Amino acid sequence: METKLLYMEDMQSLSCTAKITDIKDGGILLDQTIFYPQGGGQPYDTGEITSDGSAFDVKEVRFDNGQVVHYGNTRKDNFKIGDSVECEVNQKRRDLHSRIHSAGHVIDMGLKECSIPWVPGKGYHFPDGPYVEYEGNLNDDGERLEKQLEDTCNHITQSDVRTKIVMTDLKNVSDLCHHVPTYLPKGRPVRVVLYGDFGVPCGGTHVEKISDIGKITIRKIKQKKSTIKVSYQINS
Numbered sequence: 001m002e003t004k005l006l007y008m009e010d011m012q013s014l015s016c017t018a019k020i021t022d023i024k025d026g027g028i029l030l031d032q033t034i035f036y037p038q039g040g041g042q043p044y045d046t047g048e049i050t051s052d053g054s055a056f057d058v059k060e061v062r063f064d065n066g067q068v069v070h071y072g073n074t075r076k077d078n079f080k081i082g083d084s085v086e087c088e089v090n091q092k093r094r095d096l097h098s099r100i101h102s103a104g105h106v107i108d109m110g111l112k113e114c115s116i117p118w119v120p121g122k123g124y125h126f127p128d129g130p131y132v133e134y135e136g137n138l139n140d141d142g143e144r145l146e147k148q149l150e151d152t153c154n155h156i157t158q159s160d161v162r163t164k165i166v167m168t169d170l171k172n173v174s175d176l177c178h179h180v181p182t183y184l185p186k187g188r189p190v191r192v193v194l195y196g197d198f199g200v201p202c203g204g205t206h207v208e209k210i211s212d213i214g215k216i217t218i219r220k221i222k223q224k225k226s227t228i229k230v231s232y233q234i235n236s
């Protein structure tokens with residue numbers, strides 16, 4: 001049975017109730033979860049799973065064939081299959097990851113505002129050196145563009161606009177999104193996150209308001225063959 005991914009519908013909630021469906025190889029499986037499993041360039045959540053008599057510290061969360069596995073250490077008495085539990089995500093870690101991840105989308109928005117037609121590729125939204133990659137050509141002075149893009153991004157992050165989730169058919173994604181990646185699954189609804197009128201098909205967690213990201217620094221823009229890497233950081 002696939003785990004129901006509650007963060008797909010509500011990115012701001014940090015707790016939920018759930019039922020334990022399986023326990024294997026030191027990992028706990030639940031019928032539904034609010035924990036984000038690592039993926040899409042974004043690190044996993046940590047936190048705790050508790051019940052009246054038991055407690056488990058969640059140290060790592062991974063996807064495995066549609067199921068989310070919560071790994072960690074038992075702090076107090078073991079759980080058993082069928083137990084009802086409370087899940088609580090570590091807010092500090094989640095907030096930081098959501099801000100770093102969202103800043104990657106603001107860079108997409110900034111490039112569009114600067115009329116730079118690069119095609120988004122993969123992103124790495126870990127605190128130790130985040131970047132976003134594009135296919136295209138850097139027909140410009142990299143340093144000048146770094147400054148222009150940084151100014152544009154920091155103008156965008158002044159906005160109090162709230163992010164919004166829309167579940168839609170694949171055929172409608174191009175109406176909402178500037179770029180539609182080829183890897184989107186067919187036959188199931190696509191989750192589009194809207195930053196104002198800028199939509200991104202994305203399964204990650206995002207800030208509640210664009211201004212929650214804070215200041216973005218563009219550290220470096222460099223090209224290797226046809227891939228352009230934009231390295232950035234946010235204020236911690």
Ligand SMILES: [Zn+2]
Binds near residue numbers: 101202205
């Ligand atoms: Zn995203």
